[in-house]
Amino acid sequence: MGSEIELKLEVPPQGIRKLRRLRSLRNGSAKRAQEKDLVSVYFDTPKHKLRRKGMSLRVRHIGDKRIQTLKANGQWAAGLSQRDEWEKPIKRDTPDLRAVRRTALAPLLSKKFEHALKPVFETRVHRAVLPLHRGDSRIELTLDQGQVRLGRKSTPISEVELELKGGRPADLLALARDLWQRVPARFAVRSKADRGYDLIDGRPVAAVRAQKITLAPNATEAEAFRTIALACTHQVAANEAAVSAGDPDGVHQMRVGLRRLRAAIAVFSDLLLDDAQTAAIKAELKWLTDELGPARDLDVYIRATIKPLQPTLPAQDKVDALLHALEARRGEAFRRAKKAVGSARYRALMLDTLGWIVDGPWSRTGDELVQARRDRRATDFAREEITRRAGKARKQAGKIAKLDPHHRHKLRIAVKKLRYAIGFFASLFAGRKAQKRLRRFAGELKALQDCLGALNDIVVHDRLAGEFVHTDVRRDCAFAIGLVSGRDQSRIGPLQDAAVAAGDRFVAARAF
Numbered sequence: 001m002g003s004e005i006e007l008k009l010e011v012p013p014q015g016i017r018k019l020r021r022l023r024s025l026r027n028g029s030a031k032r033a034q035e036k037d038l039v040s041v042y043f044d045t046p047k048h049k050l051r052r053k054g055m056s057l058r059v060r061h062i063g064d065k066r067i068q069t070l071k072a073n074g075q076w077a078a079g080l081s082q083r084d085e086w087e088k089p090i091k092r093d094t095p096d097l098r099a100v101r102r103t104a105l106a107p108l109l110s111k112k113f114e115h116a117l118k119p120v121f122e123t124r125v126h127r128a129v130l131p132l133h134r135g136d137s138r139i140e141l142t143l144d145q146g147q148v149r150l151g152r153k154s155t156p157i158s159e160v161e162l163e164l165k166g167g168r169p170a171d172l173l174a175l176a177r178d179l180w181q182r183v184p185a186r187f188a189v190r191s192k193a194d195r196g197y198d199l200i201d202g203r204p205v206a207a208v209r210a211q212k213i214t215l216a217p218n219a220t221e222a223e224a225f226r227t228i229a230l231a232c233t234h235q236v237a238a239n240e241a242a243v244s245a246g247d248p249d250g251v252h253q254m255r256v257g258l259r260r261l262r263a264a265i266a267v268f269s270d271l272l273l274d275d276a277q278t279a280a281i282k283a284e285l286k287w288l289t290d291e292l293g294p295a296r297d298l299d300v301y302i303r304a305t306i307k308p309l310q311p312t313l314p315a316q317d318k319v320d321a322l323l324h325a326l327e328a329r330r331g332e333a334f335r336r337a338k339k340a341v342g343s344a345r346y347r348a349l350m351l352d353t354l355g356w357i358v359d360g361p362w363s364r365t366g367d368e369l370v371q372a373r374r375d376r377r378a379t380d381f382a383r384e385e386i387t388r389r390a391g392k393a394r395k396q397a398g399k400i401a402k403l404d405p406h407h408r409h410k411l412r413i414a415v416k417k418l419r420y421a422i423g424f425f426a427s428l429f430a431g432r433k434a435q436k437r438l439r440r441f442a443g444e445l446k447a448l449q450d451c452l453g454a455l456n457d458i459v460v461h462d463r464l465a466g467e468f469v470h471t472d473v474r475r476d477c478a479f480a481i482g483l484v485s486g487r488d489q490s491r492i493g494p495l496q497d498a499a500v501a502a503g504d505r506f507v508a509a510r511a512f
Contacts, residue, residue, distance in 0.1 A: 008188035009187060012183075019179065040125075055070060068096060084104060123196070128142070139164055140163045162176055189237050213227060221377070232257055243292070259416070288349060294337075297464060313480070387512065452499055454491070455496065461485070
């Protein structure tokens, strides 16, 4: 078994051709690229048991040779993957399960499972491989062009893979930056196996929700931060295509990924250095959040507030005019979001963030206090951090009725960060009682956050209405906004009562 670390980039076909011609990539390497045609057949059960277990099993045809590969325990983050891999030559076109008896597949092995395995799709790829050196690291550059095929259906493959054969991940990222400056590229967030299963499902571009985070029981604080931050970064990058397609849920999920990443940075603030690189990453993450904000706010205003009220409001012609005007603005906001994720600034942010998480100054400093925090048990840190944040939130939650909108908003943010922290660390508290108590605690937090969120939405809607009225002189639209705002205001009292009750339940709840 080997554990591979690789970075995948999607590039247009002309980008592959350009990279093949670049002599500067060799950086002193005298070796020529090795080229070959690969046909890989992926196997699974009719109910896709391997996929559900996070594994892939393929038999690759290279001329007369057959190579069987099992991949498992994968972690993905914006194109960066680390996973366990078992590879062995076999003598037939179908899997030889004797070769995977001591692998992650072992618990599934049985005669029934073996008989159920069938080909599910195949990839046909022309591959060029070039060994490179960057710094003190050995990196294998792979250029892949081809297709994933399922009967008459297919989807193109045009990828660059950088695999670290020895050395530092930072050198891998430096090479990626070099490639990024030469050809249009974006992080590949799906493996070839993922593309094949998407083809089976007939799934179009879709929003991607947060991955479940699993931390090793003996993880250190530094290892926990890397795992959590990489998972959050993956959620951001995985929604790029959906944002570019104008999918409202894609915008929402990218913003969730950004909020989770910024929350993780806040949770681990004592570990991370207050240096120029960290400050720059935080500022750029806020920039991207702000670029997506108007699209999300307007979409929620239209879909969750105006459209449900539309049949019940008088002056339908005026409400229709308002809706038409707001939808035009929403379109502009979605174009702004699409422009942001298609920009060089966005691409630089994602690569810089990845490099900072993997090999930032915080991970290398000789400062004794930071070193001690890096090596601290994540379980101890998690318990202390959740308890500390819960205590601060309780002080405000107990007096919600007296809070003005500004302080209510601050409490909402604190509750949201606390919920994220519980999600980050939940796997460290694996006992049945501990899990049950955490779930109950998180449930009380969610109820409080929902009430505070609904109250905050009304504040946001008031702001949007004010901006709209000041920039649009149409009286019919202004009249309709008044009707909608009046309905919103009528909800404040019941929502405040619900928030007070949820706050009392949260104050009484305990995480540990």
